[in-house]
Amino acid sequence: LKALVVLAHPEPQSFNGALARRAEATLQALGHEVKVTDLYQEKFKGIPDADDFSVRGDPSYLRIDREQTYSRDNGVVPPDVLEQQRLVDEADLLILQFPIWWYSMPAMLKGWAERVFTRGWGYMPGMKYDNGLHAGKLAMVSCTTGTTESTYAPDGIDGDIMALLWPVHNGLLRYAGMDVLTPFISFAPESIGEEGRRATLEAYDQHLASLETLPRLFFHSLDEYGPDLRLLPHVEPRSGFQRRPG
Ligand SMILES: Cc1cc2nc3c(=O)[nH]c(=O)nc-3n(C[C@H](O)[C@H](O)[C@H](O)COP(=O)(O)O)c2cc1C
Numbered sequence: 653l654k655a656l657v658v659l660a661h662p663e664p665q666s667f668n669g670a671l672a673r674r675a676e677a678t679l680q681a682l683g684h685e686v687k688v689t690d691l692y693q694e695k696f697k698g699i700p701d702a703d704d705f706s707v708r709g710d711p712s713y714l715r716i717d718r719e720q721t722y723s724r725d726n727g728v729v730p731p732d733v734l735e736q737q738r739l740v741d742e743a744d745l746l747i748l749q750f751p752i753w754w755y756s757m758p759a760m761l762k763g764w765a766e767r768v769f770t771r772g773w774g775y776m777p778g779m780k781y782d783n784g785l786h787a788g789k790l791a792m793v794s795c796t797t798g799t800t801e802s803t804y805a806p807d808g809i810d811g812d813i814m815a816l817l818w819p820v821h822n823g824l825l826r827y828a829g830m831d832v833l834t835p836f837i838s839f840a841p842e843s844i845g846e847e848g849r850r851a852t853l854e855a856y857d858q859h860l861a862s863l864e865t866l867p868r869l870f871f872h873s874l875d876e877y878g879p880d881l882r883l884l885p886h887v888e889p890r891s892g893f894q895r896r897p898g
Contacts, residue, residue, distance in 0.1 A: 653684045653790075653863070656743035660750040660761035662692045667841035667849060671794055672749045674853050678860045687739060691760050697732060698763030704730050720770035729770070736768040745790045745863070746830065748820065752797045755816050765824050774828055782874045784829015790863070791825040793817055793835040794856070801839040813837055818893045821869055832869040834859075 657675050661668035676686045691698065700716050708714075709722030723729045729737075740746060750761050757765075769775065779785050797804065797813070804813035814821075817835060825832045836859045838852045859866070872894070876887045889895050 653679075653744045654742055655679050655684050655686045655745040655747060656739050657686065657688045657747045657749055658761070658764065659688060659690045660692070660748075660758045660764070664690070664693065666751075667796055667838065667852075668749055668751055670849070670853065671796070671838065671856060674856055675747055675749070675794065675860060678857050682861060684745075687743070689736065689739060691764055696736075696760065696764060697730075697767070698760040700763065700767045704733070704767065716766075717771040721772040724770065724772040730767075733767050733770070736764065737770075737773050740768070740786070740789075743789065745792065746825070747792050747794055748825075749794045750796075752795055752816065755810075757820060769824065769828060779829075780827050781829065781871070784827060787829035789830045790833055791830040792833040793820055793825075794838070795835065796838040796841050798842070799840055800843070801837075804837075804839070812892075814892060822871065822891070822893070826869075826871050832871075833863065833866045834869065 655675070657672050659668060659672040661672075663669065672688055672690070676688055679686045689696075697703075702714050704716075705714070705719045705723060705728075707723075707726060707728045709719055709726075720729075748757070748761065750757050753759075756762070773785065775785060795817070799810060802808055803810045804816075806812040810816075821832050821835075836856055838856075841849055841852060844852070870890055870892075872883060872887065872889075872891060876883055878884050883889055883894065
């Protein structure tokens with residue numbers, strides 16, 4: 653496999669940095685090719701704005717998604733975005749490595765998604781989910797938390813960690829057509845001591861060594877939805893995050 657690890661953490665010595673390096677070393681030892689994009693070290697521009705569009709389709713009103721398609725059609729995509737798209741295109745496996753910040757991805761990684769997963773490259777009308785432009789690729793989240801596993805249990809105070817990750821899993825990775833692997837979640841790396849962190853890195857080795865057999869996350873297929881894009885009456889919601897109203 654060719655893997656791309658996208659790291660979003662401002663401190664290279666952080667546990668997130670360690671997880672990214674561990675993925676690189678472990679996957680290489682397993683015979684895979686690995687590239688790491690370190691967004692903070694590369695000073696990636698993490699916010700989409702007018703500066704991304706030197707030549708505008710509509711100079712009078714900025715619509716980011718339309719301008720993204722225009723840029724692509726006219727060969728004026730910003731070089732840093734093109735480079736990230738090239739790296740993802742080359743990869744069979746995309747790993748997003750990030751700390752949970754405010755129940756979500758850090759703004760830097762969100763901005764990476766907003767700038768790189770453009771209309772025209774990341775998705776197009778009608779080209780999403782099962783018909784996504786990146787069908788055939790694998791994707792996986794590796795994230796860290798501040799609090800312990802129990803706070804993220806389905807009945808924990810922070811709520812089910814999988815619910816926090818649904819926007820990333822379904823809204824970005826699956827939306828783009830990728831198959832999404834079971835995430836690797838490092839709970840509270842700052843609170844578990846050196847020994848705990850070592851054990852977590854070893855567990856990550858195991859996770860990475862079993863990519864082939866790791867369960868893929870379940871998403872309903874497009875043929876299970878009606879014309880209104882709601883699940884057909886006979887389909888039992890099974891994603892864990894869709895339910896019958898009422
Ligand atoms: C801006 C910010 C927001 C955070 N929000 C959360 C949060 O919502 N949930 C959580 O469990 N931890 C939160 N944390 C703690 C980080 O997730 C934790 O410090 C990190 O995952 C530990 O990994 P690291 O040592 O690689 O930074 C937050 C930290 C920062 C700086």
